[in-house]
Amino acid sequence: MKHYTNPNATIWHGRVSNKYLYLHEKVRCTPLSEISEPTKRSIALLGYACDEGVKRNQGRVGAAKSPEVIKNSLGKFPNHLANTVLLYDAGTIVCIDRDMEATQKELSKAVTMLLEKKQFPIVLGGGHDMAYGHYHGIQNYLDSKKEGQTIGIINFDAHFDLRKPTDNNNSGTPFYQIAKESEEEGIDFNYLCLGIRKDANDRALFQTAKELDVKYVLSDTFQIQYLDEINTWINAFIKNVDKVYVTIDLDGFSSAYAPGVSAPSPMGFTPQIVVECLKTIIGSGKLISMDVAEMNPKYDIDGQTAKLAASLLHHIIHTIY
Secondary structure, eight states, X not given: OTTEEOOOGGGOOOOOOSSXXXXXXXXXXXXXXXXOOOSSEXXXXXXXXXXXXXXXXXXXXXXXXXXXXXHHHHHTSBOOOOTTEEXXXXXXXXXXXXXXXXHHHHHHHHHHHHHHTTOEEEEEXXXXXXXXXXXXXXXXXXXXXXXXXXXXXXXXXXSOOOOXXXXXXXXXXXXXXXXXXXXXXXXXXXXXXXXXXXXXXXXXXXXXXXXXXXXXXXXXXXSGGGHHHHHHHHHHHHHTOSEEEEEEEGGGBOTTTOOSBSXXXXXXXXXXXXXXXXXXXXXXXXXXXXXXXXXXXXXXXXXXXXXXXXHHHHHHHHHHO
16 A cells, blocks of 8 residues: 555553553554454554645644654553453554545545454544545445445534635545535435534634534533533434544644644643543444544644543543443
């Protein structure tokens, strides 16, 4: 694969126990093509080293360096996974010659391949343009099963990412692209955004969200004291779909927690509300795949954002299995 690199085992290091007490001791660095269908429950981490979409969207570039940084941070966390659960580093999809579209296609193929091999894929990025490729990887897998299953997208984000492409697609257009393609194919576009900020989306974007029947919770409501109401909305959304794809844009968090992102803001949400919502989503049994977007090591402070991403991943992998 032109847009693919094998996993780098040297990034997985930390305190040594020789008893698999840490995730760097648990992980198996295995090229994508060598992962086989497991007899055990299995998780595969896949990088998306591309920030061309961020550059096109006039954001701060640097997110292409994030997959290895997040993996390195995660490796130092304790391992509480059962011996019956496998954890793979499946390598990284990389952007070559600024060809974001080709990178998205390769990501789509890789996600489909992992799902076919009975993995739970977690993609680490990279610009939020990866959502377009990730979604199509899930869709291609479900279409191959010919069961007509519907996908619900839940996006933890300050931004709708529903911009209408002008010169080209970018990190701000993936869900608009998905919506328009869904319309052409005659299928429902099921999209829930949690943490939307009025100071981060113009009137045209709110109008587009209305036209596309996007469900969303504004940032002033996306707070822990409203958790019961938020969970009611999440459960109502999940009830109407067969599978759920979760994408977490780290720039949705307050810069107090996530300074190393493409578009930082002090007015974002907290990790606590995201963790509680993830418990609800995972508890539905419909989560099929997920990703973390917009980590930018170039602007991180003391590894805070990388540790936030790793903490979220640690919570997720220990909750689903």
